[in-house]
Amino acid sequence: MIDREIESLEEFDHVIEGTGSLNGWRVQSVDLSDRTEALTSAAHETEGAVFLGCRMTPEAMAAIRDGGGLVFPPVPRVPFDPYRGRLYSPEELFEGLSDGGYEATPDARSYAWFQRTKADGDVFSSMLRAVHDDAVSDALDEHLVGARVVGVMGGHKLKRGTDAYAGAARLGRALTRAGHTVATGGGPGAMEAANLGAYAAPFDDGMLSKALEMLAESPSFEPSVGDWAEAAFQVRDGWPGGGASVGIPTWFYGHEPPNAFAQHIAKYFVNAVREDGLLARSNAGVVFLPGAAGTVQEIFDHATPNYYGSRGAPTPMVLVDKAHWTETLPAWPLLTALAQGRPMERRIALVDSVEEAPAALERLTEG
Structure with a gap:
């Protein structure tokens, strides 16, 4: 660097x-x-x-x-800065939300630009996306120097107001209080919940309970991203100065807006760069909450370098919800079969609840 x-x-x-x-x-x-x-x-x-x-x-x-x-020189008539030297903030991506709605924000306008240009064959547009994503990666590396990063993966459809959402928030809070930097995919659902928990870490436990109640009034980003995001900013306004965490979302999934609780946001155009970067930077381990295809992909994206040792010593992997990962989507049996007899075998665990995940992570780190 x-x-x-x-x-x-x-x-x-x-x-x-x-x-x-x-x-x-x-x-x-x-x-x-x-x-x-x-x-x-x-x-x-x-x-x-x-x-x-x-x-x-x-x-x-x-x-x-x-x-x-x-x-x-600066590139005119694009809604983002391809040469940016710093990560995004929620305020930057959602600027103009209250006045013009979500469609007027830099986040929505950048997605619209991506939709117009991603398949037009214009080498200039391709270059701008590549330069932007490389600049974001550079800023992310600078931000995470010396951090003990724990990735939290999970489904984007998890709604506010559910027990599972509250559990993911408690997980993010516990990890942050233990000195970890929580990193998520930066979107809604389980990702937002973990970032919310990190934001709540400096406050008393009652703050998170009140925040969960407020957010439950707008349970999903569908059909209105604006209402969903406004509810998050109301929580932030009520409790300014929350704990820091990282969100790593993508404009590739334009239907998934970034959440407002990740204080530092590395948003990418190319999803493959974003996925690999999120997992590679989770140097203290990854917790996998129940999810669908995307989370299953992330499990084995992370398992592969652990299996081959291509990133050095394997990092811990904790899968949460035994029924989900052994019956609904049986990723755990395949993961254990892959790990058998290899160094990563001592770095994987399956637990029933999010409350067990921090201790399991600590145990795998020491083992």
Whole structure:
């Protein structure tokens, strides 16, 4: 990971004041409109510097190029920044929700752009998606440095107001209080519940109970994403400053909006990059709640590198709900057959309830 990145105006000023040289630096999505003097000064070198999506005057752009730097200007008329240097926030993705409805938000407009361009064969659109997703991955890696990340997987159709939703929320809270960073697919259902639990972690236990009651008034994102999201923001407004967690959703599944409880959101266009990235970054293990095809796929996506050891030592896998994973969708018998006689055999567990999952995860980590 390159350590010569500038992602804010404050960082830019610090480098200029400290060294006067921008040689070899990468500057991402910083508004440099008021830094023309610094960029055109003969004392400030730009050899090998790369400016990605930075706003600047034509004079500054010419000076950078004359000094041996590269300038990739902002891309007009797209609803996202392909060169972004930071993860999304819920407020950013849902901006304009109250005034214009969900269709007016950057999240919905980015999905609409994706729908228009994903099959048009335009290499420029393909390039923008690839650059955006790579920038998001870079920001995610920077955010998770040193974190003990536990992934929580589960179905997107799980409704607010159900016992299973409340259980997933308690799981997210317990993992966060134990010092883990909860990472989910960033969407609704079990994913939202786990992110909600992480958000509730700093508060007393009564907060989560009240939040669950409030959210039950809008049990699903169907038929109205707007009402569903507004209910989440009402909870956040009632209890500001909640615990942090990560959501990793995708515009590939446009019918699944991101949830507002993941404080840090890495949203992708390419679902395969998102899926692999979520599981690969779950370095402290993964908890699999009951789900359908997507969750089954995630179980074996995670089992494969554990089986071959391609990511080093196997990481814990805890499947929750014995009946679901042995009868309804019998993934557990196949997983145990794969694990037999291999190092990953000591890193898998099947439990009945979410209350058992944190202890099982801890046991597998130590074993």
